[in-house]
Amino acid sequence: MIKGKTAKEIFDIRFFVRLGCIIVIIALAVFLYFFGKQRTLYVDNWSTEIDGKSYKAVDWAMVEVDDLGDQEYSPRQRRGIALRGTTHTIYITTEDDDFNEIVLDPVEFTLPADQSIISLPALVAGLPADKAIQEFIPEPSPVQASDTAAEEPAVDEFGDMSMDF
């Protein structure tokens, strides 16, 4: 045993209290990670094809995700929404051919990736959320001016004194 201590002396009440504290802190860290993680959801109102079936863009829709405010969508519109947490709800209001307003049932979903895209036409057509949502992979763009600009040395409140050292 460590420095001549017996197992009973090592695994005393203090050891278990400390172990408990460490476990609580790790659990808190895991909770904070999932609770505080921000992901982006793109609500997309473009005509699309899922599992071989075509869905035409909705003429008009009012969409709200997690009480973050209504947003109006016309065909060929896509907007990004920053979301926190694990489970989200989307509320959709649209209209039929006679311009009668239809309020769809709220749809619960989880985001499959840090950037996901959800198809509004597919949801309006009644497709389940897990089919209508997929990971959003943006097209790779060449190195932009902003990338190099980010490498300029930053000056904080004390000015640039890095050369003093």
Add this chain to the structure above:
Amino acid sequence: MKREINSKDVRNFLSNNIVPIIFIVLCAACFPVAGYSPEYLADQIITRIMRNSFLVLSLLIPIMAGMGLNFGMTLGAMAGQIGIIFITAWNVVGIPGLLLAAIIATPIAVLLGWFCGKMLNMARGREMITSYMISFFMNGVYQLVVLYGMGPVIPIHSDQVILPRGYGVRNTIDLLNVRKSIDNFWSIKLFADENGVGGINIPILTIILIALLCVVIIWFRKTKIGQDMRAVGQDMEVAREAGIKVERTRVLAIVISTVFAAYGMVIYLSNMGTLNTYNSHSQIGMFSIAALLVGGASVSKASIKNVFLGIVLFHLMFILTPQAGKNLIGQAQIGEFFRVFVSYGVITLALVLYEIRTRREKAESAKTLALSQMQEAQA
């Protein structure tokens, strides 16, 4: 009975408070030249008190344990920065993000603090220069980890954090997702106009956090371990004779200071909104120590009062001198040079004054001892 103030008292007061007095005079001279409104200055000073207090407060415990100014607080700042890098890469935002950064930083800060404490125990009597060198040495390790380890070894793949080449962290990381999360969580605005423009912003939650740390430090001084630290700070050999584990106590002082510095850095960065990956930590150690000394602290004695007075005076000078330089000579750069000169100058002055005072005290006690021995011999 009323005690008369004699010239010796005045001289003692001046010699004990020479640094704050110099700064008060400097600020008073620069204030009319700079031309800033009192409202603007008050807002700036409050922002900077909120930003820096935690960091400067972290220096108090090693001073209490007789280890001088902990230049090794840079290690804690590095730990805080690593926490911030991780939460930015994972995109954990707001207060949960900052809490997570603090949790990530804690074990790193404990480990670094323990290492620094062990080293300082080996270099007893030369703690300040040793901790200064350790901070340079660990800065190299930090740069190696951040520049080459992050990406291939430590899996971080966020474009926001990692350089376009695929490894290494960017020079500058935008902390937009956590910027002013603590300050804006609960704040009030004083003296703003009817449109809410201008005025002085008072971040209540940050004030509560800082006040909490002050209370913890005051409480800590009264605990068994706090008393042990004071005993070790006064005389290590006497403390050892009294049964205090001197080495352990000293390591603990550095570990606590490093952990507080890590939390302070998280608060500082969240307030700034930008992480200067390769420079922030090395600058922050120097300026926190300078601020504490400006407040009238010395290598062996510092209090919470010194922390706040120091931050106010030091940052007041930082705000005023560039503008004063610009208005006087037409070049803000003069003010920049001035404040660089003053920052290092004040640390040098404080160290020299401390040495002079220590020697004077030793000479006086030797004189008293010799006198009493002579009187004993005559009797």
